[in-house]
Structure formats: structure tokens, C-alpha cells
């Protein structure tokens with residue numbers, strides 16, 4: 543179990559549709575590394591490709607906002623339905639210093655599997671719905687800067703490039 547380096551914003555794995563998990567025996571270590579890395583970077587959510595892993599795994603921990611929330615791992619997630627809309631300012635561990643208002647669904651109907659491969663379907667709303675939509679974008683190779691206008695996106699990319707110089 544260890545903190546992993548976050549992949550750089552221009553790493554092609556962030557633009558990839560991630561593969562489904564088929565062998566659940568291998569995921570325990572990956573998930574543990576994902577939590578270590580998320581906590582080290584003060585994140586509330588993380589997708590596997592952010593540490594360079596090509597698998598449909600996301601984690602979320604909102605317990606510092608909602609003390610009843612327990613950290614949760616979602617494998618092979620798929621958003622089945624979206625309803626409503628809301629705009630929230632978001633950041634991303636893969637895009638340091640970037641903040642962007644993103645228009646997302648208010649509620650989602652979400653399919654996922656747990657770390658033993660058991661399937662679940664849940665109606666989700668509030669911040670959890672937003673975070674899962676953000677992380678599922680990662681699973682589908684999409685970043686928050688993809689919601690920006692062309693000009694805004696170019697500025698963001700310049701900012702990120704400078705950070706890595």
C-alpha cells in the first residue's frame with residue numbers, strides 16, 4: 543500500500559475509456575493505493591487512471607463534509623439515467639490550480655459493483671452525484687477542461703504546462 547504519483551495532465555491514459563474489471567482478486571491493492579493517493583492529495587474522489595491504472599474503478603470519500611459518509615469504492619460503474627441539472631465549481635487532482643464551473647445532472651441512477659463483484663443500482667443526488675459524474679468522466683476519458691470554451695481551455699493548458707516546467 544503506498545501513495546502513487548498522480549499522472550500528468552497530458553498523459554494519454556486520462557483520455558482513454560477505461561477497461562472493465564474482470565478479475566476482482568487483483569483490485570484490493572490498486573484500491574488501497576488509490577485511497578492512499580487521494581488522502582495524500584486532499585481529494586474527495588479519484589479514478590484509477592489518475593494513478594496510471596487502466597481499470598474502471600473510482601473511489602469517493604465525503605466524510606469530512608458528511609460525518610455519516612463512509613469511503614466508498616465503485617467498480618465497473620455506469621450512469622444509467624441522469625435527471626435535472628445544476629452548476630458547481632469543480633477542481634481536479636489531475637489539473638492543479640484549475641477551477642471550473644461544470645453543468646451536470648442533479649440526480650443519477652448509477653450501476654456499479656463492489657470489490658467482490660456484487661452488483662448494485664442506486665439513485666444518487668447531492669454532492670455524491672456530482673463527484674461520481676466527475677469520476678465517471680475520468681473513466682470515460684473526459685476531464686473538466688473539456689467543458690470549457692476553446693479559448694478558456696487553451697489558457698488552462700498553458701497554466702498547466704507552466705506548472706510542469
Ligand SMILES: [Zn+2]
Nearest residue numbers: 633634635636
Ligand atoms: Zn478529476
